[in-house]
Amino acid sequence: MANTKxxxxxxxxxRILLKxxxxxxxxxxxYGIDTxxxxxxxxxxxxxxxxxxxxGIVVGGGNIFRGVKGATEGMDRASADYMGMLATVxxxxxxxxxxxxxxxxxxxxxxxxxxxxxxPYIRRxxxxxxxxxxxxxxxxxxxxxxxxxxxxxxxxxxxxDAEVVLKATKVDGIYDSDPKKNPSAKRFxxxxxxxxxxxxxxxxxxxxxSLCMDNRLPIIVFDLNDRGSLQRVVAGEAxxxxxx
Numbered sequence: 001m002a003n004t005k006x007x008x009x010x011x012x013x014x015r016i017l018l019k020x021x022x023x024x025x026x027x028x029x030x031y032g033i034d035t036x037x038x039x040x041x042x043x044x045x046x047x048x049x050x051x052x053x054x055x056g057i058v059v060g061g062g063n064i065f066r067g068v069k070g071a072t073e074g075m076d077r078a079s080a081d082y083m084g085m086l087a088t089v090x091x092x093x094x095x096x097x098x099x100x101x102x103x104x105x106x107x108x109x110x111x112x113x114x115x116x117x118x119x120p121y122i123r124r125x126x127x128x129x130x131x132x133x134x135x136x137x138x139x140x141x142x143x144x145x146x147x148x149x150x151x152x153x154x155x156x157x158x159x160x161d162a163e164v165v166l167k168a169t170k171v172d173g174i175y176d177s178d179p180k181k182n183p184s185a186k187r188f189x190x191x192x193x194x195x196x197x198x199x200x201x202x203x204x205x206x207x208x209x210s211l212c213m214d215n216r217l218p219i220i221v222f223d224l225n226d227r228g229s230l231q232r233v234v235a236g237e238a239x240x241x242x243x244x
Contacts, residue, residue, distance in 0.1 A: 012236045015054040015130060017157035018045070019150065019167045019204075022063035022091055024224060031063055033094050042098040044230045045135065049104055053234055054130040056160055057137045058153040059095060061087030081145035085112060088149060092139035093117065099135060106135045111143030111152075123159045130160060150204035154211040165217060166233060167204060168224035173241035174203055190242045203243065212243070219243040 020041075027034030049055055064087035065080075092108045099106045107129045108118040118139060119125065129136045141152045150167075157165045171179055172187065176199070179185040193213035196203050203209065203221055212219055222233050222240030233239055 013053065013163045013234050015056075015160070015162050016048075016234060017056045017058065017153055017160070017162040017165050018230070019153035019165060020057060020059045020095075020224075021149075021169070022060035022066075022087065024063075024168060024170070025059070025091055025094070026063035033063065033091065035098075038094060038098045041224070042095070042102045042104070044224070044228075045099065046102045046104050047228075047231050048234050049133070049135060051231075051234075052133070054133065055135045056126070056130060056156060056162060057095070057135065058149055058156055059088055059091040059137065059139065060149040061085070061091055063087075064090060078145040081141075081147075082112075085140040085143070088141060089114065089118065089139040092137045096137055104135055105133070106137060108137045108139055111138070111140040126156075127160050136160075148205050148208065150208040151211065154204070154208040154217065157217055158211065158215050162217075165212065165219045166230070167219055167221045168230070169221055170223065170225060172223040172226065172239070174201055174221050174243070176201075188241050189238070190244065193243060196243055209243075216244075 023030070025033050025037055027037040045055060061084045065083050089110055096106045096108050109121040109126055110118040111121045113120045121138065126136050138152065138156050141147055141149050142155060153165055174188050174191060175185040176188070177185045179187070191201070193209055196209055197206060204219065220233055220240050220242050222229050224230065229239060
């Protein structure tokens with residue numbers, strides 16, 4: 001049965017799913033993990049967490065290894081995707097470390113079992129951690145090849161009954177064309193799921209958008225580099241682009 005999420009931006013959210021790309025952790029270098037970026041990100045998450053917001057996080061692995069790219073260069077797609085999943089776990093552990101140093105209690109749950117590093121993903125346990133005000137970081141995607149971390153974000157958000165998916169990017173919303181290449185690009189304040197799919201807008205992959213549409217789960221795309229933006233969007237301020 002589809003969830004009936006509150007898609008108004010006038011009220012603060014109580015439980016969120018934050019989607020971070022691996023590239024966001026790389027900073028200007030474009031690869032690897034930038035510790036300065038991690039610390040700034042942890043400060044943003046801590047500020048939201050201290051206000052009583054329950055936070056789940058899905059992190060990509062593109063700063064270390066991207067499965068699709070590996071497949072296009074001759075690797076078996078499934079093997080390349082599994083390598084990408086392992087890259088996401090590395091990012092999860094890095095984010096966990098910096099959050100713990102900030103005094104934020106966290107748990108990393110992995111869709112691929114690796115008990116020495118992370119808990120196996122169990123939905124009820126993840127929800128319980130959230131209820132105990134622990135930040136839960138979901139690693140290894142869905143545990144299956146051919147699925148992106150965007151799809152993982154939509155899936156984990158629905159499984160943990162999050163109110164919204166917050167897609168953190170390097171731009172302040174969704175545009176009709178690349179704003180870095182086209183100074184006249186138009187930013188959308190709101191879009192429907194169907195508009196995103198029909199226009200082929202590169203927000204999240206089509207599977208993730210369809211999952212959110214079927215379950216009435218809103219998506220907000222915003223610029224994480226804008227200091228305090230995560231706090232403002234969680235408080236219900238109309239920033240970025242709302243997909244509903």
